[in-house]
Amino acid sequence: MNEKTPFIRIAKREDASKKRIWTVRIAAFAVAILLGMIIFVIAGANPIKAYGVMITSSLGKKSGIKQVVKNAIPLLGTGLALAPCFRMRYWNIGAEGQITMGAMAATYFALNWYSKMPSAVLLLVMGIASLVFGGLWSAIPAIFKSRWGTNETLFTLMMNYIAIGIVAWLQGGPWEGKPGSQIIPMFDKKAVLPKLFGVHCGWVIVLLLVAFMFVYMNYTKHGYEIAVLGESENTARYAGMNILKVTVRTAALSGAICGLVGFMTASGVNQTLQSGVAGGVGFTAITVCWLAQLNPFAMVAISFLLAVLSKGASGLQTTLSIPASISDIITGIILLCMLGCEFFINYRLIFRDKQAKNGKEAA
Amino acid sequence: MNINIIALIRAAVLNGTPLLFGTSGEILTEKSGSLNLGVEGLMYMGGAFGLMGVFYYDRAAGAGANAFVAIMIAILCSLLAGMAGSLIFSFLTITLRANQNVTGLALTIFGTGLGQFVGEQMRIKVGGNVAISNGLKVVFADGVFPKAMQEIPVIGPLLFSYNIFVYIGIVIAAVMAYIMAKTRKGLYLKAVGESPSTADAAGINVTRYKYFATVLGGGISAVGGMVYTMTIAGTVWNHTGLAGEGWIAVALVIFCLWKPLNAIWGSILFGGLMIMYIRVPIAFIPSQIYKIIPYIVTAVVLVIVSLRQKKEDQPPASLGLPYFREER
Numbered sequence: 001m002n003e004k005t006p007f008i009r010i011a012k013r014e015d016a017s018k019k020r021i022w023t024v025r026i027a028a029f030a031v032a033i034l035l036g037m038i039i040f041v042i043a044g045a046n047p048i049k050a051y052g053v054m055i056t057s058s059l060g061k062k063s064g065i066k067q068v069v070k071n072a073i074p075l076l077g078t079g080l081a082l083a084p085c086f087r088m089r090y091w092n093i094g095a096e097g098q099i100t101m102g103a104m105a106a107t108y109f110a111l112n113w114y115s116k117m118p119s120a121v122l123l124l125v126m127g128i129a130s131l132v133f134g135g136l137w138s139a140i141p142a143i144f145k146s147r148w149g150t151n152e153t154l155f156t157l158m159m160n161y162i163a164i165g166i167v168a169w170l171q172g173g174p175w176e177g178k179p180g181s182q183i184i185p186m187f188d189k190k191a192v193l194p195k196l197f198g199v200h201c202g203w204v205i206v207l208l209l210v211a212f213m214f215v216y217m218n219y220t221k222h223g224y225e226i227a228v229l230g231e232s233e234n235t236a237r238y239a240g241m242n243i244l245k246v247t248v249r250t251a252a253l254s255g256a257i258c259g260l261v262g263f264m265t266a267s268g269v270n271q272t273l274q275s276g277v278a279g280g281v282g283f284t285a286i287t288v289c290w291l292a293q294l295n296p297f298a299m300v301a302i303s304f305l306l307a308v309l310s311k312g313a314s315g316l317q318t319t320l321s322i323p324a325s326i327s328d329i330i331t332g333i334i335l336l337c338m339l340g341c342e343f344f345i346n347y348r349l350i351f352r353d354k355q356a357k358n359g360k361e362a363a
Numbered sequence: 364m365n366i367n368i369i370a371l372i373r374a375a376v377l378n379g380t381p382l383l384f385g386t387s388g389e390i391l392t393e394k395s396g397s398l399n400l401g402v403e404g405l406m407y408m409g410g411a412f413g414l415m416g417v418f419y420y421d422r423a424a425g426a427g428a429n430a431f432v433a434i435m436i437a438i439l440c441s442l443l444a445g446m447a448g449s450l451i452f453s454f455l456t457i458t459l460r461a462n463q464n465v466t467g468l469a470l471t472i473f474g475t476g477l478g479q480f481v482g483e484q485m486r487i488k489v490g491g492n493v494a495i496s497n498g499l500k501v502v503f504a505d506g507v508f509p510k511a512m513q514e515i516p517v518i519g520p521l522l523f524s525y526n527i528f529v530y531i532g533i534v535i536a537a538v539m540a541y542i543m544a545k546t547r548k549g550l551y552l553k554a555v556g557e558s559p560s561t562a563d564a565a566g567i568n569v570t571r572y573k574y575f576a577t578v579l580g581g582g583i584s585a586v587g588g589m590v591y592t593m594t595i596a597g598t599v600w601n602h603t604g605l606a607g608e609g610w611i612a613v614a615l616v617i618f619c620l621w622k623p624l625n626a627i628w629g630s631i632l633f634g635g636l637m638i639m640y641i642r643v644p645i646a647f648i649p650s651q652i653y654k655i656i657p658y659i660v661t662a663v664v665l666v667i668v669s670l671r672q673k674k675e676d677q678p679p680a681s682l683g684l685p686y687f688r689e690e691r
Contacts, residue, residue, distance in 0.1 A: 012689070043484060091464055091683070093400070150669035151678055153398065153464060154617050158662040161610065165655030173649050283468050290465040321487070325479035332404075332473020336451060339466055343459035 009350040016345050028341030032334040039329055043322050050316060057315025058308045062198070064315070069199045070269060071307035074099070074261045074278075077206045078285030079292065079299040080213045081257035084250045087217060087294055088230045090145070092251060094138060094156030095258045096282030097163030100275070101137040102130035102259020103266040104167050107184065107273040110191035110266075111175065119190040126191065127263055134259015135252040137163065142251030146244040160282065168275035175273070184273045193268035200268030209257065210296045217294070226250055258282070287335045306331055369520050371635065371642050376529060378595065379634025381406070381605075383532040384587025385612030386619065386626045387539055392449070392580030393616060394543065395573045396556040397456060398683035400467030402584050403609025404474020405448045409441035409585025410592040410605055411478035414495075415485060416440030417593070421495050430502040434527060437503070437589050445585020446578050448474055453577045456685070457570060463683050471609070478588070482600030495598040503528075503593040528590045532630075535583060539623040552576055556679035559686035569686060584612065611637070614661040620668065620676045633657050 037047035058064045078095050085092040106126035114122060141159060144150035170176075170184070177185035193200040217223040225246050229236040236243060261281070266273050284306065292298035313327030385406055392399045399405075416436045421428055452470050455461040506513050507530065508523040515523070543549035554562040555572045563569050591605055592598065615633055619625035640653035668676050 010689075043480075093464065093468070144666055144669065148666070148669045150666055151682075153683060154613075154678075155662060155665055157400075157610070158614060158658045158665070161607070161614075161658040162655050162662070165651055165658070168654075169649050169651035172651055280472075284472065287465055287469050287472070290462060323480050323483035323487070325476045325483060328472050328476025329480055330476075332469055332476055335469035336455060336466070336473060339461040339469060340455050340459045342461065347460070 007352050009352075011348045011350055013346060013348045021345050024341050024344045025338070028337045029334065032330075032337040035333050035337070036330045039326065039333075040322075043326065045320050045322055050320060050322065053315055053319050054309070054312025057319070058311040064311060066198050068304070068307045068311045069203055071310055072303045073199075073202045073206050073268075074265050074281045075285050075288055075303035075306060076299055077202075077209060077261040077264065078258055078281055079288035079303055080206070080209050080296055081254045081261065082286060082289040083213055083294045083296065083299075084217060084223070084226050085254045086289060087223075088226045088247065088250050090142070090230075090247060090251060091153040092138065092141075092156050092254055093153055093283070093286060094141065094159045094255075095285055096278040096280070097156070097160035098134040098138050098255040098258035099262035099265070099278040099282055100160075100163040100167055101262065102134035102256075103262030103273055103277045104163075104170065105129040105133035105259065106263035106266055107175070107187075110187045111185065114188040114190050122190050123193065123267070126267060127260060130259040130263035131256040132259070134262065135256035138255020138258070139248050139252040142248045143244075145251075146247040164275050164278075167273060167277070171273070171275055187267060187271045191267060192271050193264065200264065202264035202268045205260070205264065207300075210300060214296045217296075222246075222249070284331070287339075291335065291338050305334075309334075369517065372631075373520055373524065374638050374642060375631050375635030376525060377634070378638050379630035379632070380525075380529050380532050381587040381591035381595065381608055382612050382615055382633055383536060383626055383630035384528075384590055385584045385609060386587075386615040386630060387532070387536045387623055388445070388580040388582065388584030388587065389612055389616045390580070390619065390621055390623055390626060391539060391583065392577045393621060393682055394552055394556045394679055395576035395580075396559060396679055396681040396684065396686065397453070397573060397577045398463050398467065399449060399452055399470070399577060399581065400464060400613065401448065401452055401470030401474060401581070402612050403605070403607070404471035404478070405445045405581050405585045406588030406591070406605055406609040406612070407475045407478025408444040408448050409478075409588030410596075411481035411588075411600065412444035413437045413441035413586075413589025414592050414598065414600060415481055417495060417499065417598075418485060421499050426498075428496070428499055430499070433499050433502055437593060438586055441586045441589035442582040445588075446582035448585065449578050449581020452581065453574050457573050457577070460685055460687060463685070478605075486600065500598050503598065526594055528594065532587075532590075533627055536623040536627050543623065553679070556681060559681055560688075563686075563688060569688075573686075584609070587612065611657055614658055617668075617678075618657075618661045618664050620664075621678060636660075 033051075037051075040047035040050045058068050078099065082092060082095060106129055109122065109126045109129055113125065117125070137159065138156075141150065141152050141155040144155060145152040172182045175184045177183050193202060195201065196204060217226070225236070225241055228239065229241065229243065229246055233243065236246070262277055265277055270277065285303075288299055288302050288306065292302050309331055310327045313324045313330075316322045316326065317324040385402055389399065389402050416439070417433050420433055420436050448470060452466055455466045456463045504526055506524045507527045512523040513519045543553060551562065551567045552572055554565070554567060555569050559569045588605055588608070591608055592600065611633060615626065615629050618633070619629045636657050637654070640650035
């Protein structure tokens with residue numbers, strides 16, 4: 001080995017064992033928790049006590065667990081929605097807007113059609129409307145992407161704020177309840193998702209979606225086409241796939257599910273429509289989806305973890321009067337650590353000395 | 364309709380200045396091929412830490428607080444906060460090869476949380492609103508040029524009446540444009556953003572350029588956050604924080620077609636669009652629709668640019684894509 005060999009070299013690792021993968025991930029999580037402790041110390045709180053409060057206030061009580069499940073539903077649903085897009089290497093970061101549009105479509109029927117039909121039919125109509133609108137909203141950037149190569153990351157990002165602005169306008173204008181209130185009237189009881197074990201039945205829907213997405217991505221022709229297109233557009237083209245069709249179809253499916261999440265949040269949680277119906281879920285779900293490496297079952301665990309964090313942080317605010325924004329800090333730290341740790345799973349570091357030694361042994 | 368054009372332009376410039384910093388920083392970042400979606404988070408951090416620096420300086424110095432020192436502290440605190448944030452981004456995406464989009468979003472979650480936390484923590488410690496003494500408040504809001512110049516009719520208010528950050532922002536954008544167009548370093552930077560493998564083959568240190576541009580760019584963006592809290596928000600930390608300022612900056616980068624000089628007038632235009640609904644209400648356009656015009660305009664520009672396929676208007680070719688030498 002001559003002196004020009006860099007001190008550390010990086011080599012791809014193909015054969016990381018299960019044990020190693022989990023050791024690295026758990027270590028990264030532990031580092032994140034430790035960094036979180038430092039934040040608590042800076043905030044002037046006992047870190048052990050603070051974590052204790054977070055866990056007891058989220059998982060210690062029935063009402064806490066219910067809230068956690070409620071928080072996890074939209075994260076999981078949106079994470080699932082994004083998986084096929086990301087597998088296709090199509091960067092849909094417009095989930096926020098697709099959720100909002102879906103909620104808007106559902107709200108239209110909730111406000112105007114509630115007297116015309118029984119509850120079950122109304123909810124079905126609302127659900128279908130949200131699927132259609134979310135899907136259409138997502139299809140627009142996809143069409144431009146596959147026809148003219150318009151950058152979808154930036155386009156979908158813009159579509160978020162346009163969607164939120166439209167709902168903000170409806171909220172203060174045409175759909176406003178009491179004049180001047182800036183609030184859309186509450187839904188009729190018929191338009192509210194029924195509860196199952198204390199939480200709106202959206203959790204059943206997202207669990208069904210987990211199974212659907214797993215099958216869709218791994219065992220269907222669509223899923224295969226998406227995977228091929230994601231690996232190489234040229235391969236897909238030579239294989240005779242219609243790039244435009246696959247791209248738009250996948251983006252529309254993704255947007256439709258996001259729209260459904262919007263419907264569930266508006267109908268099940270808020271029972272009205274607000275411009276903040278997505279509330280950042282569209283962005284957080286991107287990290288959920290990516291950290292799960294597009295695996296639907298892993299998404300269940302990750303969205304649950306983030307939901308515990310956010311519920312726990314609101315417990316912190318009430319008991320220890322630490323600002324609830326600390327949950328975003330800790331979520332951010334966990335996400336960043338987990339993102340970074342993948343490197344140590346996929347790559348190997350080769351140090352100069354060690355390599356020289358190995359080289360001698362081999363000789 | 365009675366509209367005071369001069370007042371409108373002034374308001375547009377003042378409102379656009381945080382965007383100018385945010386956008387200039389992000390242009391520098393994106394020119395190296397990094398798409399940092401953490402601008403919103405970086406600007407939150409800059410806003411909160413800038414305010415914190417000035418607040419504690421104000422308390423320590425009391426009546427003897429010096430205007431120049433206060434401004435330097437504000438800039439330094441926000442710059443360092445932003446650089447630290449984008450260093451995390453750079454380390455994860457460049458060295459550890461994490462996905463840029465996801466890392467940027469995680470940085471936004473982290474940064475908005477941290478900014479909000481610092482702001483609220485200050486509020487709790489002070490027991491009320493974080494207030495800077497009036498003597499210092501004025502320093503951030505007042506014009507830098509002598510009164511006589513500001514009072515020249517028309518030209519005075521239009522050109523000489525602004526606070527110092529307006530001029531700093533314009534200088535930064537102009538210098539950046541010069542460096543990118545006229546110097547070797549600028550050319551190298553653009554080469555890295557367009558085709559890192561070609562740049563690498565030509566002997567340019569891709570990693571160093573990417574780190575430098577991303578970290579410095581993040582710092583400049585964060586200064587924009589400080590400018591927002593210290594001028595527009597009136598030196599207090601609001602619950603709403605920066606309310607999407609960073610995302611508009613990301614939009615503006617596209618609108619400017621990745622050119623720093625365009626950012627100067629672009630930020631004034633966007634700054635104007637953001638306040639038009641207050642200043643120039645048009646009967647049949649509701650204010651909420653008015654507010655989304657910047658995003659609609661940006662989306663339209665994005666589409667037109669991709670339709671026209673004009674070479675010099677395209678995003679940096681490797682924008683958002685990872686570069687690993689051994690995988691080319």
